[in-house]
Every structure is written in C-alpha cells, then in structure tokens.
Amino acid sequence: MKRRIFAADSSWTLVVVPSLSKLCLLTIVDNFEAVAKMPLFEELQPTEKHFIEERLSPDLPLHLTASRVSDGVYWKRCCKQRWKLCDVSHYSHSWKRMFFERHLENIIELFTPGVTEPQEVLNVVPFCQRYVKRLDISQLLLPIKEPQGEEEVFTLILEPEDELNQSKMGHFDFSILLDRLTNLEELSLVYRVKQCGMNFEWKMFEMTDQDCELLAKALKSCETLKVLRLRFSQVEDKKCRVLVKSLLDHPSLRELDFSYNLIGDRGARGIGKLLSRSHLEILDLSDNKISSHGAQAIAHALSKNSTLLSLNLHFNHLTDVGGEAIGRALMSNETLRHLNLGGTGVTWHTAVSLSKVLQQNNTLKTIVLSCNKLGDVGGKALEEGVSENISLTKCDLGLTEVDEQSLSFISERVCRNQDSELRKGK
Incomplete structure (x- = not known):
C-alpha cells in the first residue's frame, strides 16, 4: 500500500532544495577567513569562484581578499559601496x-x-x-595647530623667522x-x-x-x-630647482606639469637643463611667472632637444624677446608638434618669427597664439607662413586683433591640412 506525505508548506517543492555543491559554496562564503587559506579554494572552478565573490562581504579585511580574490564582481561591489561615481x-x-x-x-x-x-x-x-x-x-x-597661551605666542614672536x-x-x-x-x-x-x-x-x-x-x-x-x-x-624658483635636480636623467619620466605655480626665470633655467638631460615629451608651465630670460633658456634647450612633443607656456610674460627666441629654436627643432604661447605678451614680431618656421617646418600641428596683440601685420605674416605648410591642423588666433580676411585664409589652409590628415589615416 502506497503512502502519501503532504508537506506542511503547500509551496514546498524539491526544486528549491539547494544542491550539496551549492551548500558547500555557501559554507565557504560564511567561513571565508578559514577556507581562503586552504589549497581547496584555489582548486575551485571559475564559476564556483564567481558564485562566492558575488556573496562575500565587501567589508572583509584586505589581507584576506587582496591576493585571493581576482579582479571582477567582488571588487566592483567594493567600489560601488564606497563611492558614488565609479x-x-x-x-x-x-x-x-x-x-x-x-x-x-x-x-x-x-x-x-x-x-x-x-x-x-x-x-x-x-x-x-x-x-x-x-x-x-x-x-x-x-x-593640527594646538591652541597657544600668551607666553607661547610671545616666544614665537621673538623667534627669528628662519627658525x-x-x-x-x-x-x-x-x-x-x-x-x-x-x-x-x-x-x-x-x-x-x-x-x-x-x-x-x-x-x-x-x-x-x-x-x-x-x-x-x-x-x-x-x-x-x-x-x-x-x-x-x-612652487617658486627655489623649490622648482630642487625638484628638477632630482629628475635629471630620470629613466622613465615623459610628462611634467608644473602649471599654476610661481615659477620664474631661475626655475625656467633649471627646466631648460632638464630638457637637455631627460626624455620629456610633454611640458606644461602655463600660468607661472616666466619672463623673456626664462623663455630664452627654454628656447636654447629646445633648439637641441629631440624628444619634446608639446610645450605649453600659456599665461607667462614672455614678450617678443622670449617668443622670437622660441621661433628661432624651432628653425632647428624637428620634433615639437604642439606649441601654446597664448596670453604671453607677444606681438606681430613673434608672429613673423613663427611664420618663417611654418614655411620650412612640417612637424608642428598646433599653434596657440590667442590673447596676444598680433594685429593685421601679424595676421598677414601668418598667412604667408601657412600658405605652403602641410602639417598645421590647428591655429588658435582668438582675441589677437587679426583681421577677418587673414583669419579666414588661415582657417581655410588649416582645414585643408586636416582633410589631408584624415585621408592619410584612411
């Protein structure tokens, strides 16, 4: 005679009974600190490890998870728990x-x-x-600055500033x-x-x-x-030179950004030395206090440099003495691709110097001269420079007082070079 057994829970079914392997994996999750150190953990299949990593607590100590939990879902959960933007x-x-x-x-x-x-x-x-x-x-x-009594304040006032x-x-x-x-x-x-x-x-x-x-x-x-x-x-000159000295002959440094500091001509001379003894490809010194003397030091190094691809001197007071020095340096430099002299106090004299560069240099791709008083003379000079140039794909002349006709001509030539570049890429 067959007997029938009715479950107390009418929704119960054999389908929801966890498999033995799943129960084992859940046990590992609950006892990860003990199990993680066993050889057994390393022998698990990738799907089994994934199952565990989906359930491990993100608050586990790093000495347990750093070497044992591979990149993936667990670390994603840890990141999402700590930071909103990931x-x-x-x-x-x-x-x-x-x-x-x-x-x-x-x-x-x-x-x-x-x-x-x-x-x-x-x-x-x-x-x-x-x-x-x-x-x-x-x-x-x-x-943290501790509160000071009257006697301590008086003592500090009497101490020399250097001390x-x-x-x-x-x-x-x-x-x-x-x-x-x-x-x-x-x-x-x-x-x-x-x-x-x-x-x-x-x-x-x-x-x-x-x-x-x-x-x-x-x-x-x-x-x-x-x-x-x-x-x-x-960062001013003294600190700049200390830092630069430590970077001379650095084996791997390729990009240096000292922008928005107080670096002047002495610091710029130190950076000029760095250009001669490094493999820098990108140098950003924008918004500092470099004048014509510092620009001349950088230009001297640039004339002999064969690695620098981008030079940004935006918002330094170079004047035409510095701008023309850089123009002369580019007559012998065949590496630099991007030059930013925006807001550096240069005029049409620097534009004339760069025009000569563009007539023989087919390496430069970007020149920024915005926020300088180049005027109509500077615009005409650059017209002549870009007329036969085949490399320049960007020339920023915003707020330079260059006349519309020159701007239109230069823009047309730059667009021509851009199209030619795209065709080469195809």
Whole structure:
C-alpha cells in the first residue's frame, strides 16, 4: 500500500532544495577567513569562484581578499559601496585597480601629520603595490595647530623667522611610500586643503621647503614614474630647482606639469637643463611667472632637444624677446608638434618669427597664439607662413586683433591640412 506525505508548506517543492555543491559554496562564503587559506579554494572552478565573490562581504579585511580574490564582481561591489561615481574605464577597466588606487588616495588625503601614524599607510602597501599605477592626490593636510597661551605666542614672536620655518612640520612624507609602489606610473599632487572653511590660512595652499626636499627624494627613487603633475601649490624658483635636480636623467619620466605655480626665470633655467638631460615629451608651465630670460633658456634647450612633443607656456610674460627666441629654436627643432604661447605678451614680431618656421617646418600641428596683440601685420605674416605648410591642423588666433580676411585664409589652409590628415589615416 502506497503512502502519501503532504508537506506542511503547500509551496514546498524539491526544486528549491539547494544542491550539496551549492551548500558547500555557501559554507565557504560564511567561513571565508578559514577556507581562503586552504589549497581547496584555489582548486575551485571559475564559476564556483564567481558564485562566492558575488556573496562575500565587501567589508572583509584586505589581507584576506587582496591576493585571493581576482579582479571582477567582488571588487566592483567594493567600489560601488564606497563611492558614488565609479568610471572603471579610467582604470583600464579593472575594478581591483580602481579600489586600491582610490583606497590609497583616501588614506593619504586624510593623513594628518603628528596624528596619523605613517605605519597606517605602509600597512596597506603590500596589498596594493601590484595594482597602483596612478595616484591623484587632491588635498594634503597640515598638522593640527594646538591652541597657544600668551607666553607661547610671545616666544614665537621673538623667534627669528628662519627658525620658525625650519621647525614647521610639513605635509605627508612621500619619501616613505613612492619607492615601495613598484608599478606607479602617474602622480598628481596639489598641496592644498579642501573645504577649509573659517580655518583658512595661506600656508594651507603651498608646499613647505621640507615637503619639497622629501618629495624630491621620493621622485628620485621612483624609477617607474612617467607622469608628474604638481599644480596650484605655490612652487617658486627655489623649490622648482630642487625638484628638477632630482629628475635629471630620470629613466622613465615623459610628462611634467608644473602649471599654476610661481615659477620664474631661475626655475625656467633649471627646466631648460632638464630638457637637455631627460626624455620629456610633454611640458606644461602655463600660468607661472616666466619672463623673456626664462623663455630664452627654454628656447636654447629646445633648439637641441629631440624628444619634446608639446610645450605649453600659456599665461607667462614672455614678450617678443622670449617668443622670437622660441621661433628661432624651432628653425632647428624637428620634433615639437604642439606649441601654446597664448596670453604671453607677444606681438606681430613673434608672429613673423613663427611664420618663417611654418614655411620650412612640417612637424608642428598646433599653434596657440590667442590673447596676444598680433594685429593685421601679424595676421598677414601668418598667412604667408601657412600658405605652403602641410602639417598645421590647428591655429588658435582668438582675441589677437587679426583681421577677418587673414583669419579666414588661415582657417581655410588649416582645414585643408586636416582633410589631408584624415585621408592619410584612411
């Protein structure tokens, strides 16, 4: 006689009973700290690992996940949990790289000298050093200033200014970190404090002498670095020369951006020396305090350089002395492709010099001369220069007082070169 058994739950069915393999995988998820160290975990199939990674807690300690959990869904979940904006295309479509780069950036940006222990940063390095290729540090904090009594304030007033500067503690010390990041290729720094509110002080927006010395030491030891950006940090001639000295003969540096600082002619001479002893391809010195003397030093180096592809001197006061020097340098330079002299105080004299360059140079692709008083004479000179030129695909003459006829002629020739470039590409 057959017996029938009725389930207490009418919706129960054999279909929802988990398989033994699934139960085992769920057990691994619940006990990952113990199981991850076993050889068994490495023997799992890719689909089984994916199943586990979809369910692991994003809050697991890095010493468990960094080396054992591969790039993919787990690290995507970790990123999405911590940050609202997660464009993985900026990280070569690697979620793991995104997590470790942004995690290390956050630690450095919140590092408070004298309060945060440097070991807190160094503890993360063994887990992230394989994945960190770029660091974009948008703020660096100063030490917390303790309240001072009347006697202490009086003592500080009596102390010589040099002694006070020497005793100032700087920002985060990059010399303890960069040589450990063996895959670092790109470093962007801004010495400033975001959202400082009522605590605003000018020193929050500049690197100290101590910062400069330590960063120079760190840069020299980071032989994989290809791109260095140090902007909005009140870098003047002295600091510029200290940094440049550490970059001489650097084996891999290709791009240097010191824009929006206070670099003058002495700093520019140091950078001229760097052009002679490096493989720089991109140099951005826009919005500094370089005058004609500094421009002449850069031009001298440019005349002998064979690697630089882009030079940006936008918003420096070069005048025609500097502009013409650069024009003469380009008569012998066959490498530079992009030149920006916008807002540099040059006139038609520089336009005439560059016109001669364009008549024989078929390397330059971009020239920016906007916000300069070139006038009709400058426009006519550039007309003559571009008439036979076959390489120039952009010529920015906005706000230069060049007449419409010259602008139209130059634009027509540039468009012709653009079309020719496109046909070559096909």
